[in-house]
Amino acid sequence: MAKELASLMKNELADVQPSAILQFDKDVSQIPDIVKLTLGEPDFNTPDHVKNAGEASIAADHSHYTQSPGLPALRQAIATFLADKYQAHYDPNDQIITTIGASGAIYASLTAILNPGDEVIVPIPTFPQYLPIIKLNGATPIYIDTSVDDFILTPEKLAATLAAHRDKVKAIVLNYPTNPTGVTYRHDQLAAFVAILRQYDIFVISDEIYSELTYGEPHVSLGALLPEQTLLINGVSKSHAMTGWRIGYVAGPAAVIAKVGLVHQLTATAAATMAQEAALEALQAGPDDGLQMKVAYQERRDYLVKELNKLGFVTAEPTGAFYVFAKIPARFGQDSLAFAYRVAREARVAVIPGSAFPAGEGYVRISYAASLAKLQTACQRLAAFVAAK
Ligand SMILES: Cc1ncc(COP(=O)(O)O)c(C=O)c1O
Structure with missing residues (x-):
């Protein structure tokens, strides 16, 4: 019965999938000790x-x-x-x-x-x-x-x-x-x-x-x-x-x-x-509460972009928000979902596959709404992963 009713629902919903970002984040969250640079939310607490x-x-x-x-x-x-x-x-x-x-x-x-x-x-x-x-x-x-x-x-x-x-x-x-x-x-x-x-x-x-x-x-x-x-x-x-x-x-x-x-x-x-x-x-x-957070984000951004570039990830210099959109180095292929799962499993670093965004294939989105210490661990792990390939 439930199955028949489910087939009677709004046509436009047939094409709508649950958020690929949330799904990926949920999947990789099972991996012990993973450093997650996935979600688009501040790591700071509300003032x-x-x-x-x-x-x-x-x-x-x-x-x-x-x-x-x-x-x-x-x-x-x-x-x-x-x-x-x-x-x-x-x-x-x-x-x-x-x-x-x-x-x-x-x-x-x-x-x-x-x-x-x-x-x-x-x-x-x-x-x-x-x-x-x-x-x-x-x-x-x-x-x-x-x-x-x-x-x-x-x-x-x-x-x-x-x-x-x-x-x-x-x-x-x-x-x-x-x-x-x-x-x-x-x-x-x-x-x-x-x-x-x-x-x-x-x-x-x-x-x-x-x-x-x-x-x-x-x-x-x-x-x-x-x-x-x-x-x-x-x-x-x-x-x-x-x-x-x-x-x-x-x-x-x-x-x-x-x-x-x-x-x-x-x-x-x-x-x-x-x-x-x-x-x-x-x-x-607190109209300027965000400015203190921004100082921290900027420091993290500078660090992350520099380290990613060293590892062969080409990135534009992000001028806003708290994301780096990095091109996957050619030798890893351009299947961003496969790459992101591999990095999650082998390097224990979680980043969002670019395929979660239209026209984003071949890239990964890395959120720097995470502490500098976490970003450092993530970059060390990524460096070891890249070096081993
Ligand atoms: C561009 C953009 N708009 C809107 C939202 C949603 O914001 P809110 O949590 O206030 O609904 C997000 C959240 O990531 C976002 O990235």
Whole structure:
């Protein structure tokens, strides 16, 4: 009976697979003493002042629903944070929704704008989660493969892709700093994109969840450069080491945000009250909490890139997030899944196979959201593995 019912489910789900990243991580976690450089979450703990605010919220019995878009004070704090940090100006009353992680913001935004038959431009490799959501909404992702351009989207390819798909394209999903490549964009590069995007009536879903983690120039937000078309997605998961609290947000034009808010309301009602109060403390009292973590990430990045290069892994210098996307040396073949399992078993180092990302075959993603000591152990083990081959 259960089997028959399972065959009656939503057609679009037939193609959707569980996260390849989580599956790989689960598989290799069984290996004793493995050093895991797999997951995209800070190894730091949530700052104490933020934890205290969460505890105080529980103790004060703030265990009731908030307004669906989130506590007014939190929306004000988000607006202030975006204005102070990125010169992106939003009205907390009707232009910001607090969601369940950036994931909730991505889901609500895509679901609110897509009709069956729409096309969505997605530069790849990128965070895989956008793709099944696009497909569940009956829309089609149109890829721009950036691997041939050092993982940098070029204005020429953006313009050509938009022109070729002008009849059906509804949106573009940009993510920068980019998971998994660590690439980010400067003001002049973004300005070139904006000049092109302005020519089309399309939405720009701009996932800027790693905005506090740039290692060169400060982050520039499309919320500042192209507010009339942008749905700006961000959250406290990475900036404040708060992945488990599940607080993200989306900001955009009021009429658009009203519809995105409906999807959020239908799926979540509201984000958890005590987590919202913790996020309020994080943004209000600790807007720069992420900067201390960034200093550590930068040191780790420098170390990891240098060591990987010595071992023959070619990497672009990542300018944001906390990932290195490394080309597998030719003599190991380019099957990234086979390579990653081999490294896991033989070197006891876990890295994510590039095949978990579209256009990522032949690479591995190495997260440096791990202590320097762990990275040193991982590099020693990798060196021994490489030397033995
Ligand atoms: C690019 C990108 N967007 C969104 C998310 C999800 O963020 P959250 O945990 O706030 O839902 C991640 C998590 O790894 C990510 O890499």
